[in-house]
Amino acid sequence: MTGALLSGALRPLGRALAVWGTALAGLILLTSAFWPAFRDSPGMTEAIGGMPQGLVDALGLGDLGTPEGFLWGNLYSLLVPLLMAVAGASLATSLTARQEESGHYELLLTQPVSRTAVLTARITAAALAVLALGAAVFLVQWAADAIWDIGVPVARLASTVALCTFTAVVAAAATALGAAVTGRPAVAEGAGVGLTVAGYVVSALFPLREGWESAQYISPWNWALGGEPLTTTAEWWRYLAPLALAAVLAALALAAFDRRDIHAA
Amino acid sequence: MDDDPTDPGAPSPGDSSPGGRTAVVEIRGLVKDYGRVRALNGIDLTVHAGEVVGFLxxxxxGKxxxxxxxxxxxxxxxxxxxxxGRDPRTGGVEARRRVSYVPxxxxxxxxxxAGEILDxxxxxxxxxxxxxxxxxxxRLGLxxxxxxxxxxxxxxxxxxxxxxxxSRADLLVFDEPTSGLDPLxxxxxxxxxxEAKARGTAVLLSSHVLAEVQRTADHAVVLRQGRIVARGTVDDLRGNAAQRVEAVFPGTAPDLGAVPGLADIRTDGRRLRARFTGDPAPLLDALARHRPTSVEIAEPDLDDAFRDLYTPHADDTAARPPEAHA
Known part of the structure; x- marks a missing residue:
């Protein structure tokens, strides 16, 4: 039964996963291909040296001349985790609120299955899809590292991509909660993307204002990526905290989904 | 169709009605509000094993x-x-094992x-x-x-x-099952x-087309604005249903107001339109006397058939619906 629900949820995801995977791979390969040029032009680092330190930190431009700084500033301080989170929110929406809006839930939920089993399968499917995307991102980045001789330790790459992936899992779980409470795709996707963007803003911009620095620690984005995992080995809790938040959001989603009316087509 | 308001109780699985038949569906006093709109206002409905019930x-x-x-x-x-015998809220998974539904x-x-969906x-x-x-x-040519x-x-x-x-379900629930299907x-x-009924399967058939229910159901329940306005055997309901009469005469349409059962008479030159219930003989006699050039007595659509039931009369809403207990 659980297997049937899970495979039913996973089957239609292939195409969307391929699109997101291709887009992220393209971004990573294109960006990484510029590394040799960056390495050989010290002028770039000097230009950044002229900018205010707070802005440099906020934009993740800390040290573009080093391999870690280059990848962090161009990809992992914002673009890759943000895109992965948007992918997670989008995949989770298509598995939940979009199904309800288009009336596909009607036939499914009138079968001898519980709502909890259906939503559990769908949240699991979304999480598996995000993990698959994370695995693809890691493999592509690892390959790019070898091709253009970037030279970031593979453990740091794995850790960084894992933390980006967990950020995306949080976005997917927030999406599932939005879908479970309202059944509306816009609200669901907005919940996932909104939490991610708010987390980024709090993590990256609040520290620039005096007195607001400590606010960054309420941001799930900061939990995962606030330690700059490409340059510093991430503490264990940075993996655990986003996953714990995702679990809480998923549990709330299951509770909410079992309490309301299912929308008709 | 039992309709005993003194028994809103919770029967155990396999509970039987006094007649010895197993109740597959028992709904008592069902109310559903959407915000401030009351969509269902006290629905009572019982479906027994092997019974085809029309939901009109x-x-x-509110069907x-x-x-x-x-x-x-x-x-x-x-x-x-x-x-x-189970509360759909708490025992729905087990109960739905025995139900198949077509939205x-x-x-x-x-x-x-299509094959993958069925798989x-x-x-x-x-x-x-x-x-x-x-x-x-x-047989369906899919x-x-x-x-x-x-x-x-x-x-x-x-x-x-x-x-x-x-499926081997014991209850089939159809919501407007034949819309989009050709007559064959x-x-x-x-x-x-x-065939399902012959196997002992109960069927709940919702439709706004009287003819569809008439040809398949044993009993029917008529809903209007979230209330049940009539219930009974299909034949009972049919007897109460007004047919549409339309006749065209060579000259000006005659005044047929004296014909018993004829109501809502409207004339327009040579054409007469009306609704009709009851014994058709006096109507046919009256029409024949005026030598109409064409006569049509049509199967009522549901709105026509139950217009009397649908039109609220503040004084006697409770008294009017013909109650027929099976």
Missing amino acids: GPNGA STTIRCLLDLLRPTGGTMRLF GELRLPPRST SVARLRGDCDPARRADVTE DPHKAAKGLSTGNRRKVALVSAFM LQQVFRDLVR
Whole structure:
């Protein structure tokens, strides 16, 4: 039964996963291909040296001349985790609120299955899809590292991509909660993307204002990526905290989904 | 159709009515509010094993809402429901093992083929009869290899009908099952319902088309604005249903106001339109005397048939619906 629900949820995801995977791979390969040029032009680092330190930190431009700084500033301080989170929110929406809006839930939920089993399968499917995307991102980045001789330790790459992936899992779980409470795709996707963007803003911009620095620690984005995992080995809790938040959001989603009316087509 | 308001109780699974028949569906005083709008206002409905019950009413009367409450898609505001003796809210998974449902507005996953959709329903239900699936697929003329997004309304309906009839469910619930089907397929549907009934399967058939219910159901319940306005055997209801009469005369249409059973008479030159209930002999005599050039006495559509029931009379709403207990 659980297997049937899970495979039913996973089957239609292939195409969307391929699109997101291709887009992220393209971004990573294109960006990484510029590394040799960056390495050989010290002028770039000097230009950044002229900018205010707070802005440099906020934009993740800390040290573009080093391999870690280059990848962090161009990809992992914002673009890759943000895109992965948007992918997670989008995949989770298509598995939940979009199904309800288009009336596909009607036939499914009138079968001898519980709502909890259906939503559990769908949240699991979304999480598996995000993990698959994370695995693809890691493999592509690892390959790019070898091709253009970037030279970031593979453990740091794995850790960084894992933390980006967990950020995306949080976005997917927030999406599932939005879908479970309202059944509306816009609200669901907005919940996932909104939490991610708010987390980024709090993590990256609040520290620039005096007195607001400590606010960054309420941001799930900061939990995962606030330690700059490409340059510093991430503490264990940075993996655990986003996953714990995702679990809480998923549990709330299951509770909410079992309490309301299912929308008709 | 028992309708005993003194017994809103919670029967155990397999509980039998006084007549010895097993109640498959028991709904008592069902109320559903959407915000400040009351969609259902005290629905009582019982379906016994092996019984075909028609659920009639115009669009928006609350038929789908009742069904969706029974299947736990909607959470009622008040009242009690039992599906195979279980509360759909807490025992719905077990109860729905014995129910197969065809929604009125059917959406299918666009990229799956009809066959794949039926496979996934079969996996979820676990009670499907492959021989019956092949038989129903062939009789409805469904091509299982077509992708759902390319299917017409009628073909999507066929997928849903196969999914219902291939199961060994003890209750089939259909919401507007034949919309989009041509007359030949509607006949196949009626045959399939009869065969299901012969196997002891109960059928709840919601429709706004009187003729459809008339040809298949033993009993019918008529809904209007969230209330039951009539219930009884199909023949009882038919006797109360007004037919539409239209006649054209060579000269100015005569005054037929004295004919018993004729109401809402409107004349327009040579043409007369009216509604008719009761013994047809006096009407036919009266028409014949005036030598009409054409006469049409049409099967009433539901709104016509139950207009009297539908028009609220503040003084006697409770007294009027013809109650017929099976």
